Amino acid sequence: MTLTQEKRPAVEPDADPRPRRSVWVWGWLFTGAFSVLAVLLALLGYLGEGVAGGHVDWVELLTESSWNPAGSVFGGLAMIYGSAVVCVIALVLAVPVGWGAAVALSEYLPGRAARALRMSVELLAAVPSIVYGLIGILLVRPFVGAIADVPGGDSLLAAGIVLAVMIMPTIVAVSVDSLAAVPDRDREAAFSLGLTRREVIRSVVLPKARPGMRAAVLLGLARALGEAIAVFLVVGRADGRLPGTFDQLLNSLVRPGQTLTTKLAGPEPVLAGTSGTYFASLCGLGLVLLTLVAVATVWGNRGASRTAGAGRFRGRQSAGLGRVQLDRFVAAVRLTALALPGLLLLGMLVVLATRGSAAFQPSFWFTSATGAAGGGVRDQILGTLLLVVTCGLIALPLGFGAGILLGVHASARTVRVLQTLTVVVGGTPTILLGLAGFVIFCSAMGWGRSWLAGAIVLVPVVVPMVALPTCARVRSLSPEMTESALALGLTRAQFIRSVVVPYAWPATLTGLLLGLARAAGETAPLLFTATVFFGAPAFPGGIVESPVQALPTHIFTLSQDSGDPQAVAQAWGSAMVLVLITAVLLSLAVALRNRFEGERWTT
Amino acid sequence: MSGALLAGLATACADGQSSAAGGGLRASGSTTVAPVAADAAEALKAQGMNITIATQGGSAGGISQLAAGQIDIALSSKPIADADRTAHPKVDFVATQIGSDAVGVIVTQPVADAGVKNLTVDQVRDLFEGKITNWSQLGGPKLGVFVYDKEPGRGTREVLDKYIYGDEKAPPPPDTDNFAIVGGNLETRNKLESTPGAVGPLSTGFVEGREKLAVVTLDGIAASPENIASGKYPMNRPLYLITNGEPTGDAKKFIDYLLSDKGQVLLEPHGYLSLEQIGK
Numbered sequence: 001m002t003l004t005q006e007k008r009p010a011v012e013p014d015a016d017p018r019p020r021r022s023v024w025v026w027g028w029l030f031t032g033a034f035s036v037l038a039v040l041l042a043l044l045g046y047l048g049e050g051v052a053g054g055h056v057d058w059v060e061l062l063t064e065s066s067w068n069p070a071g072s073v074f075g076g077l078a079m080i081y082g083s084a085v086v087c088v089i090a091l092v093l094a095v096p097v098g099w100g101a102a103v104a105l106s107e108y109l110p111g112r113a114a115r116a117l118r119m120s121v122e123l124l125a126a127v128p129s130i131v132y133g134l135i136g137i138l139l140v141r142p143f144v145g146a147i148a149d150v151p152g153g154d155s156l157l158a159a160g161i162v163l164a165v166m167i168m169p170t171i172v173a174v175s176v177d178s179l180a181a182v183p184d185r186d187r188e189a190a191f192s193l194g195l196t197r198r199e200v201i202r203s204v205v206l207p208k209a210r211p212g213m214r215a216a217v218l219l220g221l222a223r224a225l226g227e228a229i230a231v232f233l234v235v236g237r238a239d240g241r242l243p244g245t246f247d248q249l250l251n252s253l254v255r256p257g258q259t260l261t262t263k264l265a266g267p268e269p270v271l272a273g274t275s276g277t278y279f280a281s282l283c284g285l286g287l288v289l290l291t292l293v294a295v296a297t298v299w300g301n302r303g304a305s306r307t308a309g310a311g312r313f314r315g316r317q318s319a320g321l322g323r324v325q326l327d328r329f330v331a332a333v334r335l336t337a338l339a340l341p342g343l344l345l346l347g348m349l350v351v352l353a354t355r356g357s358a359a360f361q362p363s364f365w366f367t368s369a370t371g372a373a374g375g376g377v378r379d380q381i382l383g384t385l386l387l388v389v390t391c392g393l394i395a396l397p398l399g400f401g402a403g404i405l406l407g408v409h410a411s412a413r414t415v416r417v418l419q420t421l422t423v424v425v426g427g428t429p430t431i432l433l434g435l436a437g438f439v440i441f442c443s444a445m446g447w448g449r450s451w452l453a454g455a456i457v458l459v460p461v462v463v464p465m466v467a468l469p470t471c472a473r474v475r476s477l478s479p480e481m482t483e484s485a486l487a488l489g490l491t492r493a494q495f496i497r498s499v500v501v502p503y504a505w506p507a508t509l510t511g512l513l514l515g516l517a518r519a520a521g522e523t524a525p526l527l528f529t530a531t532v533f534f535g536a537p538a539f540p541g542g543i544v545e546s547p548v549q550a551l552p553t554h555i556f557t558l559s560q561d562s563g564d565p566q567a568v569a570q571a572w573g574s575a576m577v578l579v580l581i582t583a584v585l586l587s588l589a590v591a592l593r594n595r596f597e598g599e600r601w602t603t
Numbered sequence: 604m605s606g607a608l609l610a611g612l613a614t615a616c617a618d619g620q621s622s623a624a625g626g627g628l629r630a631s632g633s634t635t636v637a638p639v640a641a642d643a644a645e646a647l648k649a650q651g652m653n654i655t656i657a658t659q660g661g662s663a664g665g666i667s668q669l670a671a672g673q674i675d676i677a678l679s680s681k682p683i684a685d686a687d688r689t690a691h692p693k694v695d696f697v698a699t700q701i702g703s704d705a706v707g708v709i710v711t712q713p714v715a716d717a718g719v720k721n722l723t724v725d726q727v728r729d730l731f732e733g734k735i736t737n738w739s740q741l742g743g744p745k746l747g748v749f750v751y752d753k754e755p756g757r758g759t760r761e762v763l764d765k766y767i768y769g770d771e772k773a774p775p776p777p778d779t780d781n782f783a784i785v786g787g788n789l790e791t792r793n794k795l796e797s798t799p800g801a802v803g804p805l806s807t808g809f810v811e812g813r814e815k816l817a818v819v820t821l822d823g824i825a826a827s828p829e830n831i832a833s834g835k836y837p838m839n840r841p842l843y844l845i846t847n848g849e850p851t852g853d854a855k856k857f858i859d860y861l862l863s864d865k866g867q868v869l870l871e872p873h874g875y876l877s878l879e880q881i882g883k
Contacts, residue, residue, distance in 0.1 A: 071775060151801065
């Protein structure tokens with residue numbers, strides 16, 4: 001960066017003041033920040049107004065297990081129990097494997113293999129939840145039916161297994177990040193004392209990484225709590241199931257149940273109208289769900305950011321031969337744990353590639369659907385791309401602005417508060433976005449189902465993923481650069497436009513692509529706001545009145561007819577197409593990150 | 604330019620379209636009616652009509668959305684109930700029947716082969732209330748009963764409840780281990796086929812040609828076209844397109860098409876009866 005040295009003339013008393021420049025920067029930044037708050041306010045407003053619009057018996061909602069609208073009984077306890085059990089099952093299955101895999105990935109593999117496998121795990125984390133739903137109805141449900149010897153297999157256990165598979169990559173990816181943040185010099189110091197690798201990990205690495213690894217669990221929990229579509233077809237959706245004894249509890253695991261999200265994803269929000277006790281009680285369930293997810297997200301986020309104190313050295317003497325053997329055994333166990341996500345990824349790709357082989361024929365991509373389950377998915381691809389591009393165009397400036405404002409302007413305390421709110425928005429269950437969007441756009445504003453409404457309800461999914469990396473990037477700006485720019489007489493707005501924006505945009509772009517990869521796979525919001533059973537044109541003829549087709553909802557519809565071989569083949573093929581699109585977006589994000597991480601700014 | 608604009612305005616006024624420019628006819632509701640409506644929409648789409656079919660919330664969901672002004676036509680496999688009119692007093696529901704359908708109590712083929720070929724109304728009630736838990740109690744195999752009932756809002760569920768309880772209100776679902784909820788017809792069929800000992804209500808048209816499923820007779824009456832037409836079969840039901848007020852514009856075109864010969868032939872492939880077949 002070179003600057004022309006020029007002598008500034010003395011300002012004469014009567015000279016016109018210099019025109020104000022870059023004032024628009026502030027407007028843009030505050031608009032971005034406000035958009036994050038606006039989403040939360042809109043959602044809380046929608047739920048709050050619904051609750052206020054009718055009488056909600058909160059005590060009954062939280063203590064009664066029976067849900068019987070016809071009898072005016074609205075008890076949510078059984079659903080809360082169902083959500084809790086499903087999430088516990090998911091965590092019990094996913095956390096040991098996830099943590100073990102993360103340690104193996106971070107501490108045992110050489111650099112090149114670790115990077116390749118890490119990217120694979122991140123790819124798994126980006127697989128759309130509808131694909132896990134497809135795997136659930138076609139593979140997990142019959143599996144549970146077989147091993148538990150129960151009819152069908154609709155159960156809390158099936159739902160828990162699906163969610164475990166879905167959240168494990170998130171736990172691995174976030175845990176690896178926190179393990180990688182432990183300085184190598186700490187490891188080297190421990191090794192120099194003669195400790196085995198296992199002892200180094202246990203005494204030095206894990207204590208420092210523990211807050212981040214705990215955060216990984218909580219973020220995975222938040223995602224599991226908020227998921228609706230992946231478990232909708234496997235949980236059984238039976239109301240009022242609340243065991244009274246331990247034996248009944250065990251039995252309830254393999255029997256149909258209900259969760260908060262599957263209740264909200266069912267038909268009742270549409271049936272309940274927009275006011276009255278019924279609708280108010282459903283909004284109450286939405287508030288309960290939002291509260292649970294927000295608590296888990298905030299708790300996890302706080303854990304991740306806390307600096308771990310230096311771990312106390314607690315090495316112990318033990319028999320020489322035993323130490324070496326124990327070290328090898330633990331290494332084998334951890335590498336086995338790492339193999340599981342790898343096998344999972346490989347298995348998923350094999351299933352998708354073999355059963356979704358239609359995706360490898362060009363005609364599948366470039367022809368329209370015919371009938372219920374024939375033809376190709378050109379229209380669905382175009383619809384998904386339209387939604388993703390529109391969502392990106394809206395989310396990018398908002399997220400970028402919010403991220404820069406968080407990074408540059410706010411005090412440390414305000415930053416933490418706003419960052420927390422941003423994370424809460426990012427963790428919001430998308431089923432609530434769909435319901436709010438349905439009422440706000442399709443009803444209150446008089447729009448029909450439309451691609452624009454669908455794109456807008458996906459924006460909250462993407463904005464946090466743009467804002468948070470941008471904020472982190474900006475805050476890593478060196479003090480020398482800041483001071484140099486200000487010393488040259490730049491105003492704060494000019495500093496932002498000329499220094500901060502160029503510095504931050506690579507991280508922004510990476511976050512955008514990751515966010516779009518996630519948005520591309522969302523099903524629940526689109527079911528309510530953008531897609532229909534039939535009649536969406538390939539190219540929308542309008543803006544606010546024109547629905548669109550999309551791959552996730554296409555897969556969801558087909559997966560309900562998994563007894564029909566043609567529908568099944570079409571569903572797998574569509575899933576493969578969706579995974580490929582997501583993988584392209586993710587690969588671009590990873591490539592950009594790798595490229596710009598290597599870039600150096602000179603002072 | 605202004606001439607074209609005026610022509611467009613004139614056309615819009617002549618059609619009496621209430622939706623904004625670019626908006627199409629919006630229909631939503633029953634997954635029983637949706638396939639027929641989609642076939643008709645496909646034919647009319649070729650003639651330039653802009654129409655979409657959604658299936659959010661089932662028959663009652665369609666009625667609810669119609670009342671809220673979110674759609675133009677509700678697809679319903681149940682009549683408008685007094686409760687619907689009471690809940691939406693300002694809406695002038697006009698129901699146009701386009702055909703007829705039968706809801707069957709569906710069991711798996713092995714259960715039917717082993718002896719369960721007919722059920723009385725009391726037996727159906729005991730099944731869906733969880734009081735009969737094994738097929739051997741009905742002369743069938745020693746196999747646990749697993750009940751799939753429709754989610755709230757489905758016309759199929761309402762027809763079954765009416766058959767079992769008449770005008771009385773149906774009790775809440777049973778709190779038993781062998782009970783689960785299903786949504787649209789496709790999901791229902793899939794779950795019934797993949798669950799040994801399953802029983803559930805489903806449009807008989809969705810069972811035709813499915814080797815794993817069987818329709819039982821009800822009090823000795825089979826779900827045959829003759830019995831449906833004569834009204835002898837107790838769980839027959841009309842299929843409706845419902846509008847707010849008399850249909851106009853594209854809605855009228857759509858409904859008229861389905862009432863015409865071209866539209867009526869679309870019912871049989873889905874296993875339903877045309878108006879002619881039921882003598883209307």
